[in-house]
Amino acid sequence: MNSLEERLTELEVRLAFIDDAVAALNAAVAMQDQSMLGMRDAIDRLRSDLLGLRSTLGNDAGSEPPPPHY
Numbered sequence: 001m002n003s004l005e006e007r008l009t010e011l012e013v014r015l016a017f018i019d020d021a022v023a024a025l026n027a028a029v030a031m032q033d034q035s036m037l038g039m040r041d042a043i044d045r046l047r048s049d050l051l052g053l054r055s056t057l058g059n060d061a062g063s064e065p066p067p068p069h070y
Helices: 002-057
Strands: none
């Protein structure tokens, strides 16, 4: 009977560690999600700035003819 109690105690300890690990992983995923949202916003702002610069310059880099040495 003592062996059964020891096994149960060991399982309870393992479960407690697993619960802690799951909570830590969940916090890490939540932080990464927030970071990704910030990066997505930054990319959107950069894209908007780039499109604004292209329209300010009045041309698209792809529409220029190649230099004479080609």
